[in-house]
Amino acid sequence: MTTAYSFSSQLYIDGRYTDGDSKASLVVRNPATEELIAEVPQSSLTDVRRAVAAARRAFDEGPWPRLKPDERAAVLLRMAEEMERRLPDLVAVNIAEAGSVRPLAESLQTRVPVAHLRDMAERVMPTFAWERPMQPTVAPGIGISQGVLRREAFGVCALISAYNFPFFLSMMKVIPALAAGCTAVLKPAPATPLESLLIGDFADAAGLPPGVLNIVTGDIEAGRELTTHPMVDLVSFTGSDTVGRTVYAQASASLKKVVLELGGKSASIVRADADLDGAVRSALAGITTHAGQGCSLLTRTLVHESVHDELVARLSEGLGAVRVGDPADPATTMGPLISEAQRDKVEKLIRVGEEEGARIVHGGKRPAGLDRGYFVEPTLFTGVDNGMTVARTEFFGPVGVVIPFASDEEAVRIANDSPYGLAGAVWSADTVAAHEIASRVRAGGVTINGGSAGVNPRAAFGGYKQSGLGREWGEFGLDEYLQTKTVSWAAR
Incomplete structure (x- = not known):
């Protein structure tokens, strides 16, 4: 089918687009016309494991977690610039795959997540307390205990998004994960994968190191592999409370951190x-x-x-x-x-x-x-x-x-x-x-x-009760992807 916009129909693993290992595919249809838009690979377990391995290697051996926050912010700003240049593509794909009316496609679905990305790089990261001193404590006969509290990247993150706001929801996970210095595997919903696959283009244009962000497709099996994989440290999921409970249970076996943005009434x-x-x-x-x-x-x-x-x-x-x-x-x-x-x-x-x-x-x-x-x-x-x-x-x-x-x-x-x-x-x-x-x-x-x-990117988004765990957006979202480390010493 000829289209007026461009998108990728391949997986994005270890810094490049690649065909899937499986011959199976996901069919993407326009929900307003039922017409075929695209077919993308149905990621195999091998594909998902390759993506996780790339993210693990990029975190353990690559430069991204060890860059200074302002260096990571510069890369994120380049991503934002490329997204702004490609907004017509994002809007067109969103209307076609998610069924958004144009005013919604041009605002919340596309421009708002780019604004959140800029806010993270321009406001949050430069002012965030990445390291702060502890109050010295005097121990008579021993000395003065002092030190610093460091905020460090959590590790490899599995980011599992929902179909209704494909680019927005994916970026609300990608933004804080990358800002924190984490590496990630993003899995969009099977019904709306195209906007999320485009994020690989933006990563390439910005010079994001290989393996820092990987994008795979798939449904239940791919999701289970991500939530149970021993190399994954954190799972962020957006979807129904029913599936959220399953994700929580699967991740609990290896005590992964879980961030859940679920349903509402x-x-x-x-x-x-x-x-x-x-x-x-x-x-x-x-x-x-x-x-x-x-x-x-x-x-x-x-x-x-x-x-x-x-x-x-x-x-x-x-x-x-x-x-x-x-x-x-x-x-x-x-x-x-x-x-x-x-x-x-x-x-x-x-x-x-x-x-x-x-x-x-x-x-x-x-x-x-x-x-x-x-x-x-x-x-x-x-x-x-x-x-x-x-x-x-x-x-x-x-x-x-x-x-x-x-x-x-x-x-x-x-x-x-x-x-x-x-x-x-x-x-x-x-x-x-x-x-x-x-x-x-x-x-x-x-x-x-x-x-x-x-x-408002300065707000905290998330729910009580069955609506989820944790918060997204701005500094509140960033905080979910960070560990706190105490480094202390005695002054004698």
Whole structure:
């Protein structure tokens, strides 16, 4: 198939693109048209082991972990420059393989991770406390104990990413791992490997030493090899909580460090005094952004009973204006789900919601006239009890629920009554009350009245409970890839 953009269809191991050892391949399809985009190698266990061995050698023998932070930062800045030059390729591939509408493809999917890379190299690395002195301690009759605390690279990292934000999620792992001085093997999701394979181009252009970053493809077997390999020191995984628990168990046998960014069923609390225009826009985004395929999207709207009906009416009207279709069409505002299997899952959960007594006030079906592609209408449920499946299960599709509450205490109780704790929101004219509510919501990040603009690299991203372990972005993400070493001596 002829395309208007370029990408690699080979693995990237030990500083070069290479064919896989296996004859098996992964088929990459456009989820909006079901057309074949590319076939990439299905990494064999031999391929994965070659990549791990290259990363191990680069860490143990190569220059990367021993470079000064400013030297590593210079390489990362060159990577950022090459990414900026290739942004049209990244955007085009993202629209084709992930099904993003163009505004999303041009922002969160591509430009934002490049901005995070620049922030790491320009702000975080130059000011990070890579080494700091310990307070001297006087031991009578012995001497003065003193020393330094060093932050050192953790080692070889297995970076396993998800399909929904392929370049963004991969870079949120690659950036801190390389900044720390680690070496890595990146495995993107099998449905969306192309953007991640492009990172090899950027590594080459920047002069990254061979073996520091390796990129392999594959599914369950490749992932298991990475999470259990004795030469891997750290595993960072983004995906479902179900698979996350498996990753955690597999890595535990060799006591690897594990960073998990998992699912969510995040709640937006709308008080009676809230700006309903803003709250409705937020709720619309929670349902329709990337067809609901986002772990931190706000998919439970908890609204004070006095404004419940007005919010539902406005939200339903807003959903009616959503243009579902091929994201290559500029008029489209919501694209497809990633696959037929994911659409089947979402449709099954919609039926479960109806069977449990929830009421669909908008959507619930496949859009008329779209016979190809994995589309589902944006769907809104009311009459929902927080114990229902639709209120507790992560759909990863364009489905939202509205639940009324009578008091702030009830709203907090409902918000926290979830196995997840990734994100949350509070809407209120009383910012003091909103701050108090936000402090009581058990989630890794809570916004008030829409929060700050964009994805701030100074923030810490991660969740409570079943939403994961550890944090990503900026200095918080960097910290996950570092060990602390005490070097001490006595002054006599």
